[in-house]
Amino acid sequence: MVSQSQRSNALRCLAHGVAAASPPQAVMAASRRQWSHVQRRARAACLQLVTALIFLAAGLATPTAAATVDATLDRDSVPAGNAALLALTITGSKVSQIELPEVENLIIQGRGQSRQIQMNNGQTAVSLTCTYAVGSNTPGTYQIPPINVGVDGQNLATKPLTLKVLDAAAVQPPPPSGTPPAAEEPADTSGKRFGFLTVELLVKDRNYLYVGEIAPVGIRAWLPQDSRVQLRSGIQPEGKAFTLHNVSERPQQSTEIKDGKRYTVVTWYGGISATKAGKYPASLSLDATVAVRDTAAPTPRPRSGGPFDDPFFDSIIGRMNTPMIEKEVTLKSDDEELEVRPLPGAGRPDGFTGAVGDFHLDSWEMPSTWKTGEPQQISASLGGSGNFTLLNAPGLTPPDAWKIYPGKSDLTPGDAAAFSGTKTFRFSAVARHGGQQDAALSFSFFDPATAAYKTLTSPPKTITVSGSDLVEDQSNITSAAAKQPAPPQDPLVGQHAALSPVGALLPLCARPAFIRMLGLAGLLCVLGSAFAGLRRRRSNPARLAHAAMEMATREALQVAAHCADSLDVAGFFDAARRAIQVQLGARWNQPAPAITLAEISARIAVDSPIAKFFHAADLSAYGLHAAADLLPEWRVLLAEALASLTPTTR
Amino acid sequence: MKRSLRIAGCFFLLANAPLQAAGVSALEQANQRFAAGNYAAAAADYDQILTIDGPRASVLYNLGNSYQRLEQYGPAILAYERARLLTPRDPDLLANLTLARKAATAFEDPRRNPRLEAMLNHYSRDEWSWLVAGAALFLGGLAVLSGALGLPRRSWCPAVIIAASLAGLALVCGAGALYLRRDEAARGIVLNAKAGVRLSPFDQAEVLGTPGAGHSVRLGAANGPFHYVEVPGTSLCGWMADSEVAAITPGGGKPGG
Numbered sequence: 001m002v003s004q005s006q007r008s009n010a011l012r013c014l015a016h017g018v019a020a021a022s023p024p025q026a027v028m029a030a031s032r033r034q035w036s037h038v039q040r041r042a043r044a045a046c047l048q049l050v051t052a053l054i055f056l057a058a059g060l061a062t063p064t065a066a067a068t069v070d071a072t073l074d075r076d077s078v079p080a081g082n083a084a085l086l087a088l089t090i091t092g093s094k095v096s097q098i099e100l101p102e103v104e105n106l107i108i109q110g111r112g113q114s115r116q117i118q119m120n121n122g123q124t125a126v127s128l129t130c131t132y133a134v135g136s137n138t139p140g141t142y143q144i145p146p147i148n149v150g151v152d153g154q155n156l157a158t159k160p161l162t163l164k165v166l167d168a169a170a171v172q173p174p175p176p177s178g179t180p181p182a183a184e185e186p187a188d189t190s191g192k193r194f195g196f197l198t199v200e201l202l203v204k205d206r207n208y209l210y211v212g213e214i215a216p217v218g219i220r221a222w223l224p225q226d227s228r229v230q231l232r233s234g235i236q237p238e239g240k241a242f243t244l245h246n247v248s249e250r251p252q253q254s255t256e257i258k259d260g261k262r263y264t265v266v267t268w269y270g271g272i273s274a275t276k277a278g279k280y281p282a283s284l285s286l287d288a289t290v291a292v293r294d295t296a297a298p299t300p301r302p303r304s305g306g307p308f309d310d311p312f313f314d315s316i317i318g319r320m321n322t323p324m325i326e327k328e329v330t331l332k333s334d335d336e337e338l339e340v341r342p343l344p345g346a347g348r349p350d351g352f353t354g355a356v357g358d359f360h361l362d363s364w365e366m367p368s369t370w371k372t373g374e375p376q377q378i379s380a381s382l383g384g385s386g387n388f389t390l391l392n393a394p395g396l397t398p399p400d401a402w403k404i405y406p407g408k409s410d411l412t413p414g415d416a417a418a419f420s421g422t423k424t425f426r427f428s429a430v431a432r433h434g435g436q437q438d439a440a441l442s443f444s445f446f447d448p449a450t451a452a453y454k455t456l457t458s459p460p461k462t463i464t465v466s467g468s469d470l471v472e473d474q475s476n477i478t479s480a481a482a483k484q485p486a487p488p489q490d491p492l493v494g495q496h497a498a499l500s501p502v503g504a505l506l507p508l509c510a511r512p513a514f515i516r517m518l519g520l521a522g523l524l525c526v527l528g529s530a531f532a533g534l535r536r537r538r539s540n541p542a543r544l545a546h547a548a549m550e551m552a553t554r555e556a557l558q559v560a561a562h563c564a565d566s567l568d569v570a571g572f573f574d575a576a577r578r579a580i581q582v583q584l585g586a587r588w589n590q591p592a593p594a595i596t597l598a599e600i601s602a603r604i605a606v607d608s609p610i611a612k613f614f615h616a617a618d619l620s621a622y623g624l625h626a627a628a629d630l631l632p633e634w635r636v637l638l639a640e641a642l643a644s645l646t647p648t649t650r
Numbered sequence: 651m652k653r654s655l656r657i658a659g660c661f662f663l664l665a666n667a668p669l670q671a672a673g674v675s676a677l678e679q680a681n682q683r684f685a686a687g688n689y690a691a692a693a694a695d696y697d698q699i700l701t702i703d704g705p706r707a708s709v710l711y712n713l714g715n716s717y718q719r720l721e722q723y724g725p726a727i728l729a730y731e732r733a734r735l736l737t738p739r740d741p742d743l744l745a746n747l748t749l750a751r752k753a754a755t756a757f758e759d760p761r762r763n764p765r766l767e768a769m770l771n772h773y774s775r776d777e778w779s780w781l782v783a784g785a786a787l788f789l790g791g792l793a794v795l796s797g798a799l800g801l802p803r804r805s806w807c808p809a810v811i812i813a814a815s816l817a818g819l820a821l822v823c824g825a826g827a828l829y830l831r832r833d834e835a836a837r838g839i840v841l842n843a844k845a846g847v848r849l850s851p852f853d854q855a856e857v858l859g860t861p862g863a864g865h866s867v868r869l870g871a872a873n874g875p876f877h878y879v880e881v882p883g884t885s886l887c888g889w890m891a892d893s894e895v896a897a898i899t900p901g902g903g904k905p906g907g
Contacts, residue, residue: 230884232843232862234755249757289859328860491749493742495681495715496708499674503736505705505900508779509828510835517783524790531797 067092067151071144071158073134079166083135085111088147088158090128096150098130103145105138106163136165194290195223195263197235197333199282202269203448208339210448213356214245214271214387216419219284221251221266221331222258224292232328233287235268241280241340245271245389246418271419273387277342284333291326349444349455351395356446357386361394361456362422364441372467375405375428380441380458385420393425394443397457401437403430403470431465439463549586553579557642564635567628573617576638580610583645609640676702677709684712689719707736711743718746723754724841724863731839731898738774754864756840770827775834782824785817792817838869838879838895845894847886851876859886869897 067090074085086108088098100108113130136142141164146157201207202216209215223229235247247270256265274280343356364380380394388411396402407427414420431437438460447454508514537543556579563571578592585592588603597614604611616634680695693716699709714729730747737743751757773781792814801807846857851873861867861881867890870878877895880887 230859230886231755232860234753249752492715492718493745495684495712496742497677497681498708499677500706500708500737502704502706504776505732505735505898507735507774507776507899508783509775510899510901514779514783518786521783521786521790524787525793528790528793528795528797531794533797535797535800 067154067156069147069149069151069156069158071147071161073161073163076162077164077166078135080137080139081135083107083109083133084163086132086134086144086161088130088132088149090130090149090151090156091125092128092151092154093126094152095128096153097148098150099148100132101145101147103142105136105140106142106144107133107135107137109133134163139165139167141165192222193224194292194327194329195221195227195229195288195331197221197284197286197331199272199284199333199336201272201338206448208341209272209274210341210356210446211274211277211343212354212387212390212446213448214273214389214419217270217272219247219268219270219333221268221286221288222256222263223266223290225255225262225264226293227264228291228324228326230289231286232289235270235284235286237272238283238285238332239280241274241276241278242282242338243273243275244284245273245387246413269415269419271387272338274338274340277340279337279339282333282336282338286331287328288331289326289328290331291324293324343446344451344453347453349453351442351455352444352446352453353392354390355387355392355444356390356448357384357388358447358449359384359386359391359443359445359456361441361443361458364394364458366439366441366461366463368461368463370431370463370465372431372434372465372470374467375430377426378429378441379424379426381422381424382443383414383420383422385414386445388418388421388423391423391445392443393427394441394458396429397440397442398437401431401433402439403432405429430470431463431467432470434465434467434469436462436464545586549582552582552592556582560638564631567631569620569628569631569634572631572634573620576634577614577617580613580638580641580645583642584610587645609637609644613637613641677712680712684716684719689716692716693720705732705736707733707740707743710736711740711746714743714750715746718750718753721753722863723750723756724839724843724845726750727754727756727864728839728841728896728898731837735774735776735899738771738777751864754862756862756864756866758866770830773827775828775831778824778827778831781820782828785821785824788817789814789821833868835899836869836897837899838867838877838897840865840867840890840895842894845890847879847881847888847890848876849888851878851889853891855889858888859884861886867895869895 069091070089072087072089074087078084090098109132111131111133113128116127116129117124134144141162144161144163146160148155148157150156198220200218200220201209202218203209219235235244237244247268251266251268254265254267256263272282359382362381362383364378366378367376370376378396382391382394393404393407393409396404405428407425409423409425411418412422412424414422439462440458440460442455442457444453444455446452504511556575560572560575560579563569563575581592581595584590584595584600588595590599597611597618600611600614613634616637676695676699680692680699683689683695684692693713696709696713696716700706700713703709710729710733714726714733717723717726717729720726727747727750730743730750733740733743734747792810796810801810840861840863843863844860845863846860848855848857859881861884865881867879867881870880872878872892873889875892876889877892878888879890879895
């Protein structure tokens with residue numbers, strides 16, 4: 001059996017082989033390796049050609065079956081806008097023509113053809129199958145008339161066909177046979193459609209933890225991709241066996257595929273601890289509002305025609321149009337049991353306070369000189385990983401030589417979940433005995449990796465304690481020594497006992513008083529500026545000089561008027577000239593006594609009232625006493641002289 | 651004048667002494683109930699003290715502790731936030747507020763630089779307001795004194811310039827802080843875990859989402875017994891019943907229309 005495609009492939013290979021057998025100049029220049037590759041391909045092509053020719057010769061030599069035509073539809077009905085597949089099978093060696101009928105509102109489009117050659121009991125049957133898509137946008141029952149086909153010189157016709165086109169809104173189309181079903185989300189019947197949680201113990205080579213140990217865990221929320229999620233609570237343990245600690249506030253996000261489904265995975269890190277030994281389900285829950293795409297909802301009709309007439313685009317657009325289902329759900333983890341082992345009773349050190357983990361003494365400081373009864377500050381930094389909450393300040397050894405007071409501690413976390421880090425202790429201690437002593441810091445913890453208690457002690461430091469031994473009640477010492485490990489502290493800071501003053505919740509800026517105060521401040525600034533301006537104006541030297549000049553002029557004119565009234569001609573001229581001198585002196589920036597007739601004659605016209613008046617005044621001053629009856633004329637001349645001085649100058 | 655002021659001060663103290671004593675005894679009683687584990691009764695007592703006396707930081711703090719013990723994180727965070735308006739640097743308050751936020755998974759959205767945020771929140775809005783008003787009044791007074799009297803000695807000039815510069819700096823910093831924190835006037839806290847943001851201000855309206863107890867929301871206009879709210883950091887916005895959300899600053903949000 002040789003198909004048409006095999007034959008065309010053989011021809012293509014033949015052409016390639018011929019081209020390779022007569023290489024052009026470019027191929028000649030190619031490397032020997034390339035040339036051998038071309039030779040191999042040419043040989044293979046020749047072999048395929050020979051095989052195809054043998055089959056063809058066999059086909060031509062053997063009798064062929066009688067020509068037949070047949071048409072079938074892959075379905076009887078189809079929704080409007082969709083198409084059924086019509087297969088036209090023609091058996092015969094030579095097909096001359098195919099006449100497709102025309103039916104109103106019915107669309108028939110060719111979708112390709114395939115040829116088959118069958119050899120059966122010496123007979124060769126060559127068949128051609130043409131495939132057409134048949135459909136309509138108008139509902140109704142369509143009769144497809146016989147299709148006339150010319151084959152082997154005969155005119156054959158198919159039997160008529162009937163196709164029902166249904167209203168698309170009323171019916172969903174069944175998936176066409178032979179075509180793969182659309183990619184759908186697998187129906188989720190496990191109750192995890194909206195996501196779920198997983199809890200993973202992040203302890204190496206261990207699947208258990210010890211009482212009091214804070215074991216690091218990774219809590220992962222698996223949320224369906226393309227879902228919208230809003231968290232409504234924090235991660236909570238379902239039972240009372242476990243407690244979560246320091247769950248990271250900023251989870252990490254990634255995309256992962258699980259069981260063939262793509263998820264958005266949100267991962268928190270934190271610590272988990274238990275107070276009782278046993279096996280308990282480590283189930284956690286998380287309240288969230290999750291919106292996922294409703295894959296059960298009817299999908300939109302596939303698009304036909306246009307640039308997006310492709311199943312690929314149908315899938316994308318279909319997903320975009322799929323409605324969302326929003327639900328408030330509680331994501332839960334599987335109830336996988338976690339073993340909690342008790343801390344061994346044997347070998348428990350006296351100073352053990354419940355710290356479980358792996359700790360070390362980073363640094364410590366202690367003064368070298370002490371005095372009995374006086375507290376001294378000691379600081380120590382313990383690093384490592386574990387439950388820092390139960391890690392108390394290291395003790396001073398030997399224990400009976402010191403009295404220790406509780407101090408402060410600060411934890412510097414080394415990771416997001418505060419599982420590792422450094423805890424710094426600052427506390428005070430009082431030496432009970434005088435003299436030289438070797439002091440060291442010591443603390444104990446349980447190491448879960450080795451399942452054993454460890455006690456770390458700093459190198460001893462020799463300190464000098466002055467003063468005499470303290471005398472105190474021995475019962476206090478024994479009771480303090482026998483004190484049990486402190487229970488875990490309540491994280492909630494306690495009540496305030498003092499009554500604080502009454503305050504206002506409304507801030508000042510939200511009250512009208514704020515605007516008034518700002519307005520008052522602005523007013524004060526304006527007032528200050530005004531005062532400063534006034535002060536500057538009052539102390540201006542030019543203004544002061546001008547005022548003095550005005551006053552001197554006014555006084556001189558008053559004296560002149562008085563002398564004129566008393567017919568004192570000499571006094572009149574003296575005072576009047578002084579008034580003009582003051583005015584001109586200020587104008588010419590010269591001392592008033594320096595203004596003489598010569599100065600005036602040099603600057604002003606000789607026939608001006610000022611020059612005339614000064615001339616008359618000089619005559620009067622140098623012995624030519626004018627008659628008192630001319631005083632009115634001199635007064636008029638004085639008025640003209642003063643008027644000739646511009647107001648600005650005055 | 652001084653004598654009359656002293657007399658007035660003494661009179662004020664004497665008049666307030668019984669009220670103060672009553673408040674102290676009520677606080678002690680409420681604290682005793684808290685210590686006995688009767689948190690609901692303690693919360694009621696603290697509420698009564700606040701109703702009678704007015705807002706007190708310590709009482710609001712204790713009230714928040716009571717609600718936190720009752721696992722009512724919405725009212726607890728509301729009480730802590732109100733206490734923070736009065737004592738913004740109280741370490742106990744900040745620690746318990748962080749605990750409540752953590753328990754309610756109602757974390758604050760860090761919008762700005764954390765260091766800048768810490769600087770802005772170091773003082774309450776009231777303190778920043780007083781800083782601005784004080785600096786402005788100081789500058790105004792300085793202007794009047796300098797303008798009216800002048801500086802008696804030339805050596806005082808640098809001191810006055812430094813003081814004015816500091817006041818100006820305080821004014822600018824305070825005004826900047828108030829501007830950057832202007833959104834806080836309309837902050838509200840969701841009281842119930844089931845409190846829903848509705849499509850319209852009606853009881854039967856569709857619930858668009860539940861922000862969760864203790865979450866901060868931005869309060870908008872009021873409409874009857876509903877307030878328009880926006881949940882920061884999300885696209886969730888709608889109407890929420892007044893019984894399910896409370897403004898941190900009384901009168902927060904816009905008046906109803």
